Amino acid sequence: MVKGHAIHSSLQPASNNSKNLIVHFITLLSCIVILSLQLTVTNLLLTNLTLSAPQFLNVLCGSLLAYALSSVTLHNLGRFPGNRPLAYLLPVVGISMIILVTVITFARLEYSRTLLLSAVISIPVIAYAELRLRQRYQKGRYAVIPFGFYKPLVELNPSKFFVLNNPSREADDIIGLIVDSNEQLSPEWQQFIAAELSKDTAVIDTVTAYESITGKSPLDHYGELATHELAPSRTYLKMKRLLESLLILTSTPVTLPIVLVIALAVKLESPGPAFFVQRRVGKGGREFKMYKIRSMHLNSVECTASATTEENDPRITRVGRLIRKSRIDEIPQFINVLKGDMALIGPRAEAVSSAAELQRAIPLFHYRHIVRPGITGWAQVTQGYAAGVEDSREKLAHDFYYVKNISAWLDLDIIFKTIRTMLTGFGAR
Numbered sequence: 360m361v362k363g364h365a366i367h368s369s370l371q372p373a374s375n376n377s378k379n380l381i382v383h384f385i386t387l388l389s390c391i392v393i394l395s396l397q398l399t400v401t402n403l404l405l406t407n408l409t410l411s412a413p414q415f416l417n418v419l420c421g422s423l424l425a426y427a428l429s430s431v432t433l434h435n436l437g438r439f440p441g442n443r444p445l446a447y448l449l450p451v452v453g454i455s456m457i458i459l460v461t462v463i464t465f466a467r468l469e470y471s472r473t474l475l476l477s478a479v480i481s482i483p484v485i486a487y488a489e490l491r492l493r494q495r496y497q498k499g500r501y502a503v504i505p506f507g508f509y510k511p512l513v514e515l516n517p518s519k520f521f522v523l524n525n526p527s528r529e530a531d532d533i534i535g536l537i538v539d540s541n542e543q544l545s546p547e548w549q550q551f552i553a554a555e556l557s558k559d560t561a562v563i564d565t566v567t568a569y570e571s572i573t574g575k576s577p578l579d580h581y582g583e584l585a586t587h588e589l590a591p592s593r594t595y596l597k598m599k600r601l602l603e604s605l606l607i608l609t610s611t612p613v614t615l616p617i618v619l620v621i622a623l624a625v626k627l628e629s630p631g632p633a634f635f636v637q638r639r640v641g642k643g644g645r646e647f648k649m650y651k652i653r654s655m656h657l658n659s660v661e662c663t664a665s666a667t668t669e670e671n672d673p674r675i676t677r678v679g680r681l682i683r684k685s686r687i688d689e690i691p692q693f694i695n696v697l698k699g700d701m702a703l704i705g706p707r708a709e710a711v712s713s714a715a716e717l718q719r720a721i722p723l724f725h726y727r728h729i730v731r732p733g734i735t736g737w738a739q740v741t742q743g744y745a746a747g748v749e750d751s752r753e754k755l756a757h758d759f760y761y762v763k764n765i766s767a768w769l770d771l772d773i774i775f776k777t778i779r780t781m782l783t784g785f786g787a788r
Contacts, residue, residue, distance in 0.1 A: 382493060382496050383493065387431075390430070391427065393485055394426055397481050397485075408471060413468070418470050421470075421478075425452075425459045426485070432447075436771065439768075439769060440571065441574060441741065448487060499534030500532050501519060501520050503520050503523065504523055504536065504548060505522045506544060506548075508541075509522070509537070509565050511577065512565055512572075520537070534560070537563050537565050539564070540565075566580060574760050575760050576759035578752065578755065590729070591765045603696055603702060604696065607693045617690065621633075621652055628676050634650055635650070636648050639714075641732050642731045652688040653688075654680070655679055656676060686780070689734050699731075701731055701733060702730070702731040702733045702734075703733060704733045704736055706762075707736060707739055708732035723755065726762070735773060736758070737760060738755075740777055
């Protein structure tokens, strides 16, 4: 069962409720004031600096900006399905503080070590208090209008979603209505919804609510597929491609030696080439050659390249098992990203034979080709490895969610989850 706090956080963007933004703004402003007072008191008690000293002002302004960045990032990452903002607290605050120290160092700004240490200790504590404070305001239930697609949503958490039997407010703790917008409702229900809208009650589509909470789209409810909903922003896709290319180029001094060492290890362990090339299906159904470090014995790769990989697959070499778990075998795909065949983040690129089979079994499978396939992606980090048609259908449901909700914040969330995956080996075979 999905927890209540996760439901409230996930449904905030879909509800377009200004109250949520007001609560976040007030809590953020309050915590900034508290941090300012804490640093000021620390300065007066532990240093001999005046309040106009650059050492104090530089740390104060930098700390406030770092805190604001952390708060906004935690707020946006926390709204994605299955996320707990507290789980991101230390990584996000840590990165913000690293940025602060880097700016101070390279800009050669004057600063107080005592104040900076105080900020490093205080910011995560205050950020934790802010998250807990916001959770206290996440109360109430969502009333579900019982027509069309609604039962799977109620089953996620019956204590947070309850079915309205009549077009009237049956409880005082209703904070939102959930309705299938594709259903033709009776005049009584339409009047009830209009009355609730006039009271600023959030009205959310059932499919949108289900996607926001589960991170996947209900494929069986896409008979009336609206293709414009699956068309990501071209501007963002262009910026994404540019940033990914720059990231790959700047990281080459680090990734290239890793690839060369692993390639040498592969050659020493088993005969054959160090790299493996396979035809995959990309954007628009176009085929391309995808590059990987070989992780299987040569004969296995040549004969069963499209076969499903099993747990403890004997075809995988010892080096291969290590690099597959850490995803190091994917690094050569950086070349595919630079060529425009792939992206760093996107749906998994399927082998040509597998894609043809899945296309016949799953009618909506081709919609995942609206965007470039990725080295990592939403489905990979949330579902893991897919074996068989049913697993692929489940993965497609996650791909739909990504394509419909692609954004910088979602990509950042996938990056964090990818790092976790590399450290834990989640979904690797």
